[in-house]
Amino acid sequence: MQLIRGLINLKHQKQACVATIGNFDGVHSGHRAIVDRVLAKAKLLGLPSCVLLFEPHPKEFFMKEQCPPRLACFKEKYQRLKKLGIDKLVVLQFNQPLREMEAEKFVHQVLIDKLQVKHLVVGDDFHFGHRRKGNFQLLEQLSTNQYTLEPTPSVLVDGQRVSSTLIREALANQALDLAESYLGHRFSMTGRVGYGEQLGRQIKFPTANVAIKRRKLPVSGVYLVKCHWQQGGKKYSAWGAANCGKRPTVNGLDYRLEVHLLGVSPELYGIELAVDFYAPIRAEKKFESLDALKAQINKDIEQAELLIEKIES
Template sequence: MELIRGLHNLRDKHRGCVATIGNFDGVHLGHQKVLQQVKQKAAEMGLPSVVIIFEPQPREFFAGSDAPPRLTRFDEKVRLLRDQGIDRVLCLTFNARLRSMSAQAFVDELLLNGLHVRHFVVGDDFRFGCDRTGDYAMLEATGAAHDFSVENTHTYLINEQRVSSTLVRETLMRGDFELAEQLLGRPYRVTGRVQHGNKLGRQLGVPTANVRMHRFRCPLQGVYTVRARFCGHDLEAICNVGVRPTINGRLPVLEVHLFDWDQDLYGQLMQVEFLHFLRPEKRFDGLDALKTQIFSDIETARLWFADSTGQNSLAEVN
């Protein structure tokens, strides 16, 4: 799959495609339904499939830190789109220029001159351009005049609810990882490289792998049982996502304590799969109280894994 960063990097070879546009945060089953439409039409027309995304996402540009937390980091999103079999991803920088671009200029620069779109898959509630003046009807009229067709996206329902990034986010925040997996089509995971931290966990006798999050705000906060995957290893673990209020932390971090592991992990790419919510993050009266709680959390997590494994084994026997 080819990643194209910005309109200025479009070349003649990129002209002529079947495209769709959106945030695609999480690349959940609703998104995957849209991607299937795009790929099917692209195959019929003998053209490449293209997904247009934004960085930052528009709501992040307008709302800053008040925007909803992302389900996936940019690199994870691109990897998930690649895994869906998309040929190209065009990432547009959402800035003041793009925000002030008129709907007609958006169509001219992006769809006509930039990509020379032959078929465009988009929701009938899609709005674009300055003050959201562009709509589905405008796209249909433009397509009729410039020889490209427009197709409405298909809605995907689970339990009579429309699958959306908002629904996935709310489900995760409730700690319902089983439903989240149904909505995503996979377990919820966060991936990042292990970086150096303040070594506080090691001082407390509980060394942790600090997974780098950059500007990513995870929709989860608290203590969880997780599975950590890296370099062929698949280990039971416990993690904390939050700002670490006991030590007056400010930026959210993801700290993972691996059971029965004591080797160096710095620089390793780690995938953290969330399984079960244990408790919310809270401030403790000093490091001794924090240490006591951490060891209690570890014992609770080990018991959860033991019960979970036992249930799975019993199911297999029956």
């Protein structure tokens, strides 16, 4: 999949495309319905398929620290869209000039002149441009002899319209199976393992400190997880217990994802770890001492092992 960053690099596009626009947070089942239509039309027309998205997420630009947590960092979006078979991913920096760009200008300068869109697929609730004045009706008005336009209806699961907001609510309520039904895949976070404060090793429970590339986490507490990684050309998987949050016992200030692998202790520093969330174990809480925390971790591991036995039976 070709990755194109910034408007300046769109100047060199020599071939028209079939495209869609959005944030694709989580690349959930609603997003994949849109991608499926893009891929089908691109194949029919013999053109490359394209997804155009924005970084940072516009809500992060407007709301700063009050923004909702991401379901997926950029790399996770990239990997999922690549796996779906998209040919071209265009990433525009969401900044003040882009924020102030009128919807009509965006259509003419970005979609028509630079991206050379011949067919555009958008969700039925799509809005864009300054003050979100751009919508499906405007795209239809501006499409004359330039591109064809196709809406995609909302995807419903049990009567609920699938959205990133709905998935965040399910995750906040620790309803992982419900979130999976909306996502179309198990909720997961991926990041490179780095060095922490080595507290886990001090209390005999070493953890992998996973870089999350998010301002906030969409989940909080202790979870049964399954981790996947590649090392030395081989693929590995292992169950684990993950703590997601700010680690109140040690007065943590930032959000962390820390995983204690069960039954194995590989050297993972610098390795990219994919963490799939299977079941909640408990809420995050503050303990009076490290000994109390250690005792609770023992209980967490016991609970994780019971859950694994149930899943694998």
